[in-house]
Amino acid sequence: MPLNSLPFLCFLPLLWIIFRFTPPLWRWVVLLLFSLLMIGYFRPWALAVVVCSSCFTYTAARAIPRKQYPKLILCVSLVLQGIALLLLRYVESDNSGLRFQLQESGFRTDTIFYTLGFSFYTLQHIGYLIDVYYGRIQAETNPFRFLLFSSFFAKFNAGPLEQPSKLLPQFLNPNPVQEDLSYGLQRIVLGLFKKMVLANHLAPVVERVFGNSGTLGSLTVMAGVMLFTLQLYFDFSAYCDLAIGIARLFGIQLSENFLFPLFSDSVSVFWRRWHITLITWFTTYIYYPVVYRLRTYGQAAVIAGITLTFLISGIWHGMGQTFLIWSLLHALYLTYESLSKHTRLGWAARFPSTVYRLFSMGLTFVLVCFSNLFFRAGNMTQAQHLLEALTQVPFAHQGLVNGFLAPLAGGGYQEALFNLGMLFVFMLVYLGAEKKVYARINTGGFYALQLFILLFLILVTGVFQKLDSFIYLQF
Amino acid sequence: MYRKIGIGLVVLFTSLWGLEKTYDYFLSRNMNLKPAYITRHRIDADVIFLGPCEPLWMMDPDAFTKVTGLTAYNLATVHASFAENESMLHLYLDHNKAPKYIFLYVTTESLDGAFNVFNTYAFAPYLNQEWIAGRVAEEDSVYNRYRKLPFMKYGFYSDYVHFGFVQGVRHVWNKREEPYFKNGYVPPHDMVWDGRLERFIAQYPKGRHFNWNARDVKHLKAILEQARISNIQVILYESPMLNEVKPYILNREEIKQKITTFARENQVPYWVFDTMQISRSRDYFFSILNTNKLGSDIFNRTFAAYFEEKKMNMRDKTRFNQ
Amino acid sequence: MDDALKELNTVFARVFRKPELVITYNSDAASVEGWDSLTHMMLIAAIEKQFNVLFTLGQVMHFRNAGDILAAIETNRT
Numbered sequence: 001m002p003l004n005s006l007p008f009l010c011f012l013p014l015l016w017i018i019f020r021f022t023p024p025l026w027r028w029v030v031l032l033l034f035s036l037l038m039i040g041y042f043r044p045w046a047l048a049v050v051v052c053s054s055c056f057t058y059t060a061a062r063a064i065p066r067k068q069y070p071k072l073i074l075c076v077s078l079v080l081q082g083i084a085l086l087l088l089r090y091v092e093s094d095n096s097g098l099r100f101q102l103q104e105s106g107f108r109t110d111t112i113f114y115t116l117g118f119s120f121y122t123l124q125h126i127g128y129l130i131d132v133y134y135g136r137i138q139a140e141t142n143p144f145r146f147l148l149f150s151s152f153f154a155k156f157n158a159g160p161l162e163q164p165s166k167l168l169p170q171f172l173n174p175n176p177v178q179e180d181l182s183y184g185l186q187r188i189v190l191g192l193f194k195k196m197v198l199a200n201h202l203a204p205v206v207e208r209v210f211g212n213s214g215t216l217g218s219l220t221v222m223a224g225v226m227l228f229t230l231q232l233y234f235d236f237s238a239y240c241d242l243a244i245g246i247a248r249l250f251g252i253q254l255s256e257n258f259l260f261p262l263f264s265d266s267v268s269v270f271w272r273r274w275h276i277t278l279i280t281w282f283t284t285y286i287y288y289p290v291v292y293r294l295r296t297y298g299q300a301a302v303i304a305g306i307t308l309t310f311l312i313s314g315i316w317h318g319m320g321q322t323f324l325i326w327s328l329l330h331a332l333y334l335t336y337e338s339l340s341k342h343t344r345l346g347w348a349a350r351f352p353s354t355v356y357r358l359f360s361m362g363l364t365f366v367l368v369c370f371s372n373l374f375f376r377a378g379n380m381t382q383a384q385h386l387l388e389a390l391t392q393v394p395f396a397h398q399g400l401v402n403g404f405l406a407p408l409a410g411g412g413y414q415e416a417l418f419n420l421g422m423l424f425v426f427m428l429v430y431l432g433a434e435k436k437v438y439a440r441i442n443t444g445g446f447y448a449l450q451l452f453i454l455l456f457l458i459l460v461t462g463v464f465q466k467l468d469s470f471i472y473l474q475f
Numbered sequence: 476m477y478r479k480i481g482i483g484l485v486v487l488f489t490s491l492w493g494l495e496k497t498y499d500y501f502l503s504r505n506m507n508l509k510p511a512y513i514t515r516h517r518i519d520a521d522v523i524f525l526g527p528c529e530p531l532w533m534m535d536p537d538a539f540t541k542v543t544g545l546t547a548y549n550l551a552t553v554h555a556s557f558a559e560n561e562s563m564l565h566l567y568l569d570h571n572k573a574p575k576y577i578f579l580y581v582t583t584e585s586l587d588g589a590f591n592v593f594n595t596y597a598f599a600p601y602l603n604q605e606w607i608a609g610r611v612a613e614e615d616s617v618y619n620r621y622r623k624l625p626f627m628k629y630g631f632y633s634d635y636v637h638f639g640f641v642q643g644v645r646h647v648w649n650k651r652e653e654p655y656f657k658n659g660y661v662p663p664h665d666m667v668w669d670g671r672l673e674r675f676i677a678q679y680p681k682g683r684h685f686n687w688n689a690r691d692v693k694h695l696k697a698i699l700e701q702a703r704i705s706n707i708q709v710i711l712y713e714s715p716m717l718n719e720v721k722p723y724i725l726n727r728e729e730i731k732q733k734i735t736t737f738a739r740e741n742q743v744p745y746w747v748f749d750t751m752q753i754s755r756s757r758d759y760f761f762s763i764l765n766t767n768k769l770g771s772d773i774f775n776r777t778f779a780a781y782f783e784e785k786k787m788n789m790r791d792k793t794r795f796n797q
Numbered sequence: 798m799d800d801a802l803k804e805l806n807t808v809f810a811r812v813f814r815k816p817e818l819v820i821t822y823n824s825d826a827a828s829v830e831g832w833d834s835l836t837h838m839m840l841i842a843a844i845e846k847q848f849n850v851l852f853t854l855g856q857v858m859h860f861r862n863a864g865d866i867l868a869a870i871e872t873n874r875t
Contacts, residue, residue, distance in 0.1 A: 306835075456491070459491060461633050464630070
């Protein structure tokens with residue numbers, strides 16, 4: 001269920017009151033019941049799947065240290081989870097139930113279908129089983145607490161992916177204090193602002209570029225791809241703000257998933273700041289094991305690790321050529337950075353640091369945006385169409401307004417351009433102030449003025465219709 | 476913290492309430508918005524053109540006046556369903572003398588339910604009127620749930636009102652009394668081929684069956700009823716459509732027949748201009764149903780002449796049918 | 798600086814191509830330029846070769862600083 005949907009946000013205060021008046025040792029039960037209720041209310045199929053998956057993982061984790069063939073148990077469990085994850089790529093869920101469609105999948109713009117949150121908690125389960133096998137953590141002994149770990153409503157749909165060693169202990173005795181409420185509230189409002197004012201306004205602009213089968217100017221496509229990167233950032237980081245903020249109201253601390261990635265000066269830095277928990281999972285359970293096994297081969301090991309990691313990441317996002325190309329592009333970027341590290345350090349020494357840093361940030365943003373052209377294109381035909389448009393001479397047929405702004409704005413008339421201009425102003429002001437906004441919230445103080453300005457902007461300029469779902473709910 | 480939240484909420488709601496009143500004031504004085512213009516000026520036209528974007532960008536009141544001598548006003552609004560047409564007509568009649576004729580555009584998609592909408596935000600400044608509030612509750616129940624919260628009647632569709640508000644401030648500041656398009660007609664000077672035909676074919680490669688939506692029929696009947704009460708002659712018409720699209724409207728003849736039967740039952744004419752030469756060529760169109768400047772000029776002359784011919788043959792309205 | 802740390806220092810300097818680099822027990826990825834997930838394993842492979850030890854994957858992933866590495870070398874030798 002979308003975290004910014006009204007039914008959910010209305011249930012939340014009621015839940016909090018019940019939670020608050022429950023003895024601390026039993027509060028996890030309240031969280032579990034609410035999580036199951038929320039999942040079952042919006043997606044009954046998802047409830048059945050998460051309960052089965054959790055039972056299976058719990059049982060396997062308990063068996064690993066106690067049975068004779070722990071490696072076999074682990075391997076069988078991982079294979080089954082992996083097959084389920086692959087098959088899930090072809091399963092869609094909507095209000096009428098589950099559907100199995102064996103076809104290539106690309107980026108979805110309709111918000112009807114959700115993949116049940118399965119992709120996320122399955123990765124958590126896989127990581128959990130591996131950690132139990134290697135003795136890094138003890139298997140959870142309470143099946144219902146483990147179910148809560150899988151189904152916790154704040155992070156069920158799209159993460160953050162949590163380490164069981166970090167999350168499970170927090171369920172034992174959650175006791176939110178005023179600082180948690182203050183922090184949670186501010187993160188929730190910030191998330192709502194990013195989603196409803198920024199991301200939701202960017203969505204139709206981006207759709208006009210990616211959904212356009214007609215002639216587009218090269219600058220329009222470039223702008224569309226860049227705006228998609230911004231939309232994806234605002235949308236997904238907003239979801240994470242909501243998840244983290246809501247969890248914090250209940251005294252649970254979830255992991256950060258974004259650390260101002262748009263200002264990264266290399267693709268490897270970008271991946272340390274973008275969807276952090278997912279990349280940490282891939283690094284921990286795929287990249288490191290592969291590179292460790294091949295470490296005597298030096299750089300070749302690193303390249304193999306990077307390529308395999310991103311290939312799997314691409315498949316995790318979807319079984320389509322576009323996701324494959326997206327993942328290979330990032331593998332290529334990181335391979336280049338790995339091989340050219342010393343050369344680039346040499347270049348950095350030759351130029352003024354600000355100039356070099358700005359150039360690096362700009363180049364990184366362009367490279368990420370280019371890969372996102374494939375990420376966002378629903379299929380290869382659309383991607384090819386956009387690539388062809390990129391090769392056109394700018395303004396060859398029409399001027400700045402009709403050739404560039406109007407296709408983005410949905411028309412060359414004043415109102416459309418006004419709305420586009422307002423969006424750009426909001427985006428730029430927010431991006432300029434973002435670090436300061438987060439720094440304030442992270443001090444633990446309650447910044448009422450900032451909060452109410454954001455609330456005011458949400459109510460006055462937010463998009464309330466249709467777009468009440470997040471991009472990453474489709475994965 | 477709780478005290479700050481309490482104070483903040485009070486300040487927030489007060490600001491939103493104040494902003495709502497400000498929007499009420501300036502939006503209802505933005506002369507480029509038809510509801511504002513028709514409620515603040517006596518237009519008193521003899522003829523009203525009503526419908527969605529097709530008549531808005533096609534029917535030139537001046538061209539009609541030139542041929543017929545009757546004053547005319549184009550009351551059409553973009554994307555408007557019959558529910559919206561009816562509401563616009565109601566607003567117009569509340570503040571203006573009833574016209575003699577209403578020309579109402581009706582085509583295959585008009586009664587489908589999927590192509591036109593009730594643009595709720597256009598009526599937001601007038602929600603204090605009971606009949607508008609009733610219409611909004613009927614047509615947009617989701618909006619209706621939230622609109623009573625401070626500013627939400629604008630906030631819910633904020634993208635459609637901010638520019639109008641800013642423009643309204645300008646109009647009040649400059650004491651502007653006339654809209655940019657004085658007679659309501661928006662000439663299609665800058666309209667370029669919009670690709671709607673290609674998109675329609677891509678979406679329905681085997682064509683589409685159009686629906687006969689009861690709700691749209693209900694609102695169409697309501698327009699006729701309003702007109703009957705005010706002793707206005709309504710004439711339904713369909714302007715030319717591009718021939719290229721006709722094979723993709725699978726039940727065009729069926730719907731056309733249904734509209735004709737409906738017109739007969741309600742004793743109103745239905746003029747269909749689907750055999751005009753201009754329908755054969757994209758040179759006269761910028762979209763499936765919308766003529767460009769060249770096509771519009773030709774159609775306006777044809778339409779006015781047809782009206783004159785029909786009128787000349789009649790002595791009284793009861794025999795004014797096709 | 799004790800001998801083990803000195804020897805570790807030479808490996809760091811060689812892998813990261815910084816002959817002037819000086820590490821301490823607390824040196825970590827934040828303080829050593831070039832030390833990140835892409836270079837970590839290459840560093841580990843070089844350290845294993847230099848000290849003639851083998852680290853487990855679990856140990857490798859839990860190294861936070863040079864001190865952790867030295868402690869693991871000591872453990873693995875004994």
